Amino acid sequence: MASLDWRFLLFFGLLWFGFSAAQVPVLLSSYSHPETWLRPYDWAYLRVDLPPWFSSMVVTFVSNVNIDKDSARLVPKSKLPVxxxxxxxxxLLDISSTYPTDLLLTFPLNGSFGAFYNLSSLDLCIPFQENLTLTLTNEQISPGVLYFGFFNGLGPERTQSKMISRGQAYKFSARINVEGCTTSTIWGPYCNQTIDSPFCSETSIFKNVRNLLGSQLYHRIGSLNHPVSSKSRLGGVVVRKQEASNASSVFVTAESLITCNNSFQSSCIGYGEFKYYSLDIVGMTSQFTIMATEFKLSGMLLMCYARYNAMPLHTTYDYSADISKDSLIVKSPKIGRWYIAVQAVNQSSTYSNSSVCFSFMWQLQECLDGKAGVNCTWDLHKLQRIPRRGSGVPYESYYLPVDENESITSSPFSMESLLSNASVNNVSWTYFSLEIPPGAAGANMHVQLTSNTQVNYELFARYGGMASIDNWDYYANSTSSRNGSMISVIDDSDKGQINFYILYPREGTWSFGLKNTPETRQKSETAMSIALVGCPRHCSSNGDCRYSVEGSGFTFISYCWCDRDHGGFDCSDVLVTRQGHIWQSIFLIASNAAAILPAYSALRQKAFAEWVLFTSSGISSGLYHACDVGTWCVLSFRVLQFMDFWLSFMAVVSTFIYMTTIDESLKRSIHTCMSIFTALLAVTGATRSANITLVVAIGTLGLIVGWLLEYSTTNRFRCYSLPELHLNMPERWLSVRNWFHNLINTLRRRFRWLYLLSGFVALAAAAISWKLETNQSYWIWHSLWHITIYTSSFFFLCSTVLKSTDEDEQPHYELTRQNSASRLE
Structure with a gap:
């Protein structure tokens, strides 16, 4: 018997150990962003999905730069990688009210977030770190979609078209691991908290009478319970739904009351301990109420904490109340999972060593039949998404209501036939709901109301729940709008419309509440349109709307690519004025006239190949900059850019090769090799700042090779054997001294040194101008680059003294005729 008891104990011990081991968080998913170089003003995105049962998220970020809290304040925002x-x-940092430097004093740059519990609306930035590890738990952030953005520089210049990309590039990589619990009844950062689900049932409330042929009369008015005919899932609990049978006169179901209760016997906790519950809300609802039904102890409080999508704590929650005295009422709750924590608080030391049992009731009021509001008074219309045909952006679409015959109305749709007939205190509400599909969070929502008179509506928008005066995310009327991530396009003098964009709206359910007076529908004709568009305001007609795909490949993100004079998320920021644009165009185009100097010098010395090269370089550069500033494009921008940089590189290289006096066939060979190499430079990265160094190095190499070839053809070396070298040492040193003396004389005769030094000074000025080019000062420094680089070529051409014809002529030898006859004589 003892052995049998031992076996039972071992069996239950192993079972308990296996159950405990199974509650360890497991890896649910892993996301990674490969090693990437971010050039100045470049950016990248990565989407991470957090399921409802996730426990924690670990972010590992590696880069080649480390910006601490002190140095971050000294770095301009335009150069700060975050x-x-x-x-x-x-x-979207262009409109975000959260700046990186605001969080540096208190934000932990490594490890967990610690006391940063209330991060449900996460929106923050930190500078790049060499090694950054962050741990976020489900007590700090909510399940759903989380986006990472990697930016090298902030500000309106981020979307401005740039001919050059100067500045520091940074390398980074990121990896995100998401861990979670294995069962829905276990929760917490370490999967060590048990969550209970109460038992729920549904009751229909009838308020209006409708006569139907062949129906049976129901005699009771008010709240009726019916036999269970179907079941649905609500918060992990079985919810019973009722359906009335056919009747001659039935009450229209205007409201559904869902009631959930916990088990009194299993709901016992010690004083100060917590008991957790979860409840799911799957649709738009007016409110829910939590009240205690069995709890009567003097000196005791039964505190109830409610939190949306995260576990409530006694310090972090959305709503709280002492349900032993009052009910906890949450109006217009959001769709999703709500967590409830119940805590027994002892106000005295009387019951300090015992536990207390309790029961509570959770009631959810849900409107049916297209109704909304606390009393289901207002009309609710669901909008259907219609993809826009022929759109260049994948998610562009518009939303329309569907009438009773399931036919789609036109866009924009008329409002008068959709407004609620009822009113309370001379105020009427009409609601619309729509769904933003998954992957469309990178679009922009355009909402517009137009009227033939002044718009007397107030529009409230909210994500995930019913919009009201007390609960809204966005608000707009004919004169103003409120919220940082919403832009209005209303003219102050135009009272006949409400027109705004919600930038990058969240995926899921959105509600729009329209508040008006009953007289509004009689005095005006109003039309409404809601659409998903690529870019707000069509980029203000100052740029092109483009889109990219974030790192996971699931979400399309639209953005404006502005012209040279504008920037910002909608290209509305003027970075270059009209007058400044004119002066910049004049400088960039006219400065290429400096190519006349080397072209004239080459033509004067009958160097026709160099003359063609310098002339073509100046013309192509002028045409390229005329296209770049928006004046006129004779060819495509890419072709003109290649021609400009390639011919500029070749002009520098040809100048150095011209300074040699080797045979023309050898020059052609060197020219061919250099043209191939410079063409590759112009194609692969024409605007790289290192190109000027490479081009000068290539030209110098060509000059040295030319001199070596020239010297090898005009001088002969004698190779001495070792004994002969020792015997003829004085003669050897004399030969070396004569060689060096001849080399100095050759260099003195070959160049005009004043021109040569001037050429090097101009070349150094060109290199400095190239290095100092930035996005803001590009026009002035690049104009100086044109002038100095062509001037240096002019000086180098003038510094070269061509070999005289007499030096190249070799003595001619001729056989002398001899009179052989005289000898015979």
Whole structure:
């Protein structure tokens, strides 16, 4: 018997150990961004999905730069590399009110977030670190979609078209591991907290009478319970739904009341301990209420904490109440999972060593039949998404209501037939709901109301729940709008419209509440349109709308690519004025006239190949900059850019080769090799700052090779054997001294040294101008580059003294005729 008991103990011990081991968080998913170089003003995004049962997320970030808290304040925003996190939609720093430097004093740059619990609306940025590890738990952030943004520089110049890309490039890589619990009843950062689900049932509330042929009369008015005919899932609990049978006169179901109760016997906790529950809300609802039904102890409090999408704590929660005295009421709750924590608080030391049992009731009021509001008074219309045909952006679409015959109305749709007939205190509400599909968080939502008179509507928008005066994310009327991530396009003098964009809206359910007076529908004709568009305001007609795909390949992100004079997320920021644009165009185009100097010098010395090269270089550069500033494009931009940089590189190289006096066939060979190499430079990265160094090095190499070839053809070396070298040492040193003396004399005769030194000074000035080019000062320094590089070529051409014809002529030898006859004589 004792052995049998021992076996049972061993069996249950192993079972308990296996159960405990199974509750260790497991890896759910892993996301990674490969090693990437971010050039100045470049950016990249990465989407991470956090399921409802996730426990923690570990972010590992590696880069080649480390910006601490002190140095971050000294770095301009335009040069600051940052990593940003935002829940629900991609971070858009152009409109974000959160700046990287605001968080540096308190934000931990490594490890967990510690006391940073309330991060449900995550929107923050931190500078790049060499090694950064962050741990975020489900007590700190909510499940759903999280976006990472990697930016090298902030500001309106980020979207400005740039001919050059000067500045520091940074390398980074990121890896995100998401861990979670294996069962839905276990929760917490370490999967060590048990969550209970109460038992729920549904009751229909009837408020209006409708006569139907062949129906049976129901005699009771008010709240009726019916036999269970179907079941649905709500928060992991079985919810019973009722359906009325056919009747001659039935009550229209205007509201559904879902009631959930916990088990009194299993809901016992010690004083100060917590008991956790989860409840799911799957649709738009007016409110829910939590009240205690069995709990009566003097000196005791039954605190109830409610939190959306995260576990509530006694210091972090969305709503709280002492349900032993009052009910906890949450109006217009968001769709999703709500977590409830119940804590028994002892106000005295009377019951300090015992436990207390309790029961509570959770009631959810849900409107049916296209109704909304606390009393289901207002009309609710669901909008259907219609993809826009022929659009260049994948998610562009518009939303329309569907009438009773399931036919789609036109866009924009008329409002008068959709407005609620009822009113309370001379105020009427009409609601619209729509769905933003997965992967479309990188689009922009355009909402517009137009009227033939002044618009007397107030529009409230909210994500994930019913919009109201007390709960809204965006608000707009005919004169103003509120919220940082919404832009309005209303003219102050135009009172006949409400027109705004919601930038990068979150995926999921959105509601729009329209508040008006009953007289509004009688005095005006109003039309409404809601659409998903690529870029707001069509990039203000100052750029092109483009889109990219974030790192996971699931979300398309649209953005504006502005012209040379504008920037910002919608190209509305003027970076270069009209007058400044004219002066920049004049400088960039007219400065190429400096090519006349080397072209004239080459023509004067009958160097026709160099004359063609310098002339073509000046013309192509002028045409390229005329196209770049928006004046006129004779060819495509890419072709003109290649021609400009390639011919400029060749002009520098040809100048150095011209300074040699080798045979023309050898010059052609060197020219061919250099033209291939410079063409590769112009194609693979024409605007790289290192190109000027490479081109000068190539030209110098060509000059040295030419001199070596020239010297090898005009001088002969004698190779001495070792004994002969020792015997003829004085003669050897004399030969070396004569060789060096002849070399100095040759160099003195070959160049005009004043021109040569001037050429090197001009070349150094050109290199400095190239190095100092930035996005803001590009026009002045690049104009000086044109002038100095052509001037240096002019001086180098003038410094070269061509070999005289007499030096190249070799003595001619001729056989002398001899009179052989005289000898015979």
């Amino acid at each position: 990593i940003c996190l935002k829940s629900g939609s991609p971070p």
